[in-house]
Amino acid sequence: MDILYRIFLDPFVQMGTAPDLFVQTLWEGMVGGVLYALIALGFVLIFKASGVFNFAQGIMVVFAALTLVGLYNAGMPAFLALGLTIAVMFALAFAVERIVLRPLINQPGIILFMATFGLTYFLIGFGEFVFGGDPKVMITEQLYLPKGTVTYKALGGIISLQKLDIAAAIIASIMVAGLAVFFSKTRIGRALRAVADSHEAALSVGISLEQIWVIVWFAAGLVALVTGIMWGARSDVSFALDVIALKALPVLILGGLTSIPGAIVGGLIIGVGEKLWEFYWGPLVGGGTDAWFAFVIALVFLLFRPQGLFGERIIERV
Amino acid sequence: MRATGGPAVAVGDVLLSVENVSLSFGGVKAVSDVSFDIRKGEIRAIIGPNGAGKTSMLNIINGFYHPQKGRIIFKGETRARMRPHDAAYGGIARTFQNVALFRGMTALDNIMAGRTLKMHSNFFWQLLRYGPAMREEVDHRHRVEEIIDFLKIQEIRRVQVGRLPYGLQKRVELGRALAMEPELLLLDEPMAGMNLEEKEDMSRFVLDVNDYYGTTIALIEHDMGVVMDLSDRVVVLDHGIKIADGTPDEVKQSEAVVDAYLGVAH
Amino acid sequence: MLYREAGQFKTSYATDHAVFPILQDRIGLLIILVIAFVGIPLVGNDFLINAVMTPFLIFSLAAIGLNLLTGYTGLLSLGTGAFMGVGAYACYKLTTIFPNVNIIIWVLASGFFSAAVGAVFGLPSLRIKGFYLAIATLAAQFFLEWCFIRIPWLYNYNVSAAIEVPQRELFGIIVTGPRASAETRYLIVLTIVVMMTWMASNIVHGRIGRMWMAVRDMDIAAELMGIRLLPTKLLAFAVSSFYCGVAGALLVFLWYGGAESTVFSINESFTVLFMIIIGGLGSLLGSFLGAALIYILPIILRFVPPELGLSLHAATVEHLTFMITGALIVFFLIAEPAGLARLWQIGKQKLRVWPFPY
Numbered sequence: 006m007d008i009l010y011r012i013f014l015d016p017f018v019q020m021g022t023a024p025d026l027f028v029q030t031l032w033e034g035m036v037g038g039v040l041y042a043l044i045a046l047g048f049v050l051i052f053k054a055s056g057v058f059n060f061a062q063g064i065m066v067v068f069a070a071l072t073l074v075g076l077y078n079a080g081m082p083a084f085l086a087l088g089l090t091i092a093v094m095f096a097l098a099f100a101v102e103r104i105v106l107r108p109l110i111n112q113p114g115i116i117l118f119m120a121t122f123g124l125t126y127f128l129i130g131f132g133e134f135v136f137g138g139d140p141k142v143m144i145t146e147q148l149y150l151p152k153g154t155v156t157y158k159a160l161g162g163i164i165s166l167q168k169l170d171i172a173a174a175i176i177a178s179i180m181v182a183g184l185a186v187f188f189s190k191t192r193i194g195r196a197l198r199a200v201a202d203s204h205e206a207a208l209s210v211g212i213s214l215e216q217i218w219v220i221v222w223f224a225a226g227l228v229a230l231v232t233g234i235m236w237g238a239r240s241d242v243s244f245a246l247d248v249i250a251l252k253a254l255p256v257l258i259l260g261g262l263t264s265i266p267g268a269i270v271g272g273l274i275i276g277v278g279e280k281l282w283e284f285y286w287g288p289l290v291g292g293g294t295d296a297w298f299a300f301v302i303a304l305v306f307l308l309f310r311p312q313g314l315f316g317e318r319i320i321e322r323v
Numbered sequence: 324m325r326a327t328g329g330p331a332v333a334v335g336d337v338l339l340s341v342e343n344v345s346l347s348f349g350g351v352k353a354v355s356d357v358s359f360d361i362r363k364g365e366i367r368a369i370i371g372p373n374g375a376g377k378t379s380m381l382n383i384i385n386g387f388y389h390p391q392k393g394r395i396i397f398k399g400e401t402r403a404r405m406r407p408h409d410a411a412y413g414g415i416a417r418t419f420q421n422v423a424l425f426r427g428m429t430a431l432d433n434i435m436a437g438r439t440l441k442m443h444s445n446f447f448w449q450l451l452r453y454g455p456a457m458r459e460e461v462d463h464r465h466r467v468e469e470i471i472d473f474l475k476i477q478e479i480r481r482v483q484v485g486r487l488p489y490g491l492q493k494r495v496e497l498g499r500a501l502a503m504e505p506e507l508l509l510l511d512e513p514m515a516g517m518n519l520e521e522k523e524d525m526s527r528f529v530l531d532v533n534d535y536y537g538t539t540i541a542l543i544e545h546d547m548g549v550v551m552d553l554s555d556r557v558v559v560l561d562h563g564i565k566i567a568d569g570t571p572d573e574v575k576q577s578e579a580v581v582d583a584y585l586g587v588a589h
Numbered sequence: 590m591l592y593r594e595a596g597q598f599k600t601s602y603a604t605d606h607a608v609f610p611i612l613q614d615r616i617g618l619l620i621i622l623v624i625a626f627v628g629i630p631l632v633g634n635d636f637l638i639n640a641v642m643t644p645f646l647i648f649s650l651a652a653i654g655l656n657l658l659t660g661y662t663g664l665l666s667l668g669t670g671a672f673m674g675v676g677a678y679a680c681y682k683l684t685t686i687f688p689n690v691n692i693i694i695w696v697l698a699s700g701f702f703s704a705a706v707g708a709v710f711g712l713p714s715l716r717i718k719g720f721y722l723a724i725a726t727l728a729a730q731f732f733l734e735w736c737f738i739r740i741p742w743l744y745n746y747n748v749s750a751a752i753e754v755p756q757r758e759l760f761g762i763i764v765t766g767p768r769a770s771a772e773t774r775y776l777i778v779l780t781i782v783v784m785m786t787w788m789a790s791n792i793v794h795g796r797i798g799r800m801w802m803a804v805r806d807m808d809i810a811a812e813l814m815g816i817r818l819l820p821t822k823l824l825a826f827a828v829s830s831f832y833c834g835v836a837g838a839l840l841v842f843l844w845y846g847g848a849e850s851t852v853f854s855i856n857e858s859f860t861v862l863f864m865i866i867i868g869g870l871g872s873l874l875g876s877f878l879g880a881a882l883i884y885i886l887p888i889i890l891r892f893v894p895p896e897l898g899l900s901l902h903a904a905t906v907e908h909l910t911f912m913i914t915g916a917l918i919v920f921f922l923i924a925e926p927a928g929l930a931r932l933w934q935i936g937k938q939k940l941r942v943w944p945f946p947y
Contacts, residue, residue: 059873108923114719119724119866120918120922122918123918123919124915124923125627126915127916127919128915130907130912130913131908131911145789188852254724258721293735296735297731303724303727303728307717307724308717309712382879406812407812407813408812411812411815423807424807426806427805428802436803436811439799439814444796446824451791457606459600460795464605464606464812
């Protein structure tokens, strides 16, 4: 009886009696969710345009952040470093497409997937080799990102929001909105959607696949950079970020591999869900549940709705 | 009527009966209210223009698709929702339009795989590869070798099927289906992509399977010459509806069929 | 022309079905076994045995386990580390609860626990495939890893959350714990690995192996042969996890001497996966070759450059290992997806006609 009370009633009681804490946790979850969503966004972009699931997107985020900090620490002014990092990400994307993806074009998807594992490992080693393995501090001030907290007295208690988190949410929203508009309104965006549907059809109407891929990888690189900056600003820049990137996979399952709004919704659900779960139910089992919560949710989705909330249904024909 | 010689197989009772079967995918009606039967020991052809629903029909008989309406009666038993492995155990085997061989395995292993449902030695003996497990391997190898002799594919036993030319792949696939010792063999365009010589070989094999093993055969085929020569009876589908059913001569003369094919008939 | 089948006729199907039909192969295998059982303990020093051979064998066993699941049945799994952990912790609990039972029995029994857990996490394979199944196995990996930390009963409420291997004996010889000799531990691991490899070979050459490969290559056609997909896939998960569980128990009990939960992390899963990709998916020999390459690589990087006059920082060795491993994966997937095992076969092919070019 006591157990049932503790699982099914008590957490909600807690939420109700300390609503400020609840909102605080909710907010933290949303911020985490936004960042997951940004990583997932990079995956979706590339998958949508080329059908390749680039597991290495996570490490790209880390790489972008490291390059930025590394260049700054080497003496470059912040915004020049930013520009140069964008160029580096672009070159990296280009190299990956040429060296890893192109030779594997006709192989089954699972082979490509495994190849991106190898790529990830390579970039981890390479990044640590070039930049050193110790954690670094993101150059938030130099990029004019806000510091400090905003405190509200509300709901009987105090709610404090980091200004940086607010900035992250705003920047992410702008980026997503921008991408959504780009895809639906511009000519290139339409071409991208055509390529995602069918390579052959797109070729037959004169769309250059290579050009499209370059644009997409560039966009993914930009997204990776913004994500890297935001993540790095909240916690130091190190290769542990890559473990976080694994969490983007459940986000993709939830949202659907081909959907941009899906990545956002999925990210928010996972982010909020795992924070709330850990805060209110975690103590019952010793804590640390955020290590697996996202994956178990993904598992449930895989069993009952593998295409996610917004993805396309997969039909198998004989 | 078959044009070739050889002992005629007695056309017996109904083996499989399709009754008022309808199947649709979303809004697309693949098969609408189709009924026909297949008698034991005969060679039944299912023909029709592209998109007529022929492969869907085979898939239904097989248990891959489940019709929204109608039923299948096989060996006297009505099957509501049948799974493919139930069909296999019931004695239905099949080849596919695009060869569905196990590419990572040799021709021999592919055909041995067809014997799976007859192999029962348990896990423990499999671990040791001794005793019952080994005896079973050898016994079934004998049967598989009979099939290999029958189809004249001795030289390519140990070749990985992915490397074989198309015609030989089709033969191995036939061998794999035969290994199941089926009562009803479904062939989906067995002659597709073959030249005249290969077609003659394959026709000979189909006839021999029917003669020698007594297997009932249902085949989808586009080549009218093959259909007329090989089959005992023909059913014609067009846009998912049955438009003719009878002997090859009857069907050839049916106006509906000629219209459907618009003069393509042989 | 040392190596050819000419003149070796098989007069019955039984002999044709032998796993090593060619005489030269059998002789080669015998030589390897003699070297392994007799040569190495006699000649090798402690370092070779303890830091190279024993872990190589253990990882080969784990690689065989994963290969059965991913290489033969086509089910990509990222949960190998966790399944190894289940075996290790199961063995620990069993031997601390029943200390008088032979430790080898507990090592092998712990495989069954892994097998059960593996089968449970394999249930989703009924409905999902490929890349999606891999993500489901990630759920297994992270959840089980969490269990290893948060269920104190597993490590006997030890304050440091680590397990330490108690001393155990076999026929009076100390086999586990700090006082067990490197040779003893090596020989036990070798025996177990050889036996289990033999059994794996039997399975994959028979009916079950064909069923697994059929499911991998075209599961729709496999169903049509009367192969029931779920039991076949679950069997693959169970057997694979059994092998990984035993490997995990061997890892802790006969090599490390202790463990904490970080030993069985996602990195372990990736390492074993890389071993079978490089070694060859769907090849038992490949599991050994891949394990050798991946495991020996950092050792070579650590010890060879100093001999050549280059000294490398320890951290650099680690970075280089990552880089070379990653590059090798990409290279093999592009150039030779069937891995080192295929290269080996090509080599044997050349041997058949040597000294002629073809």
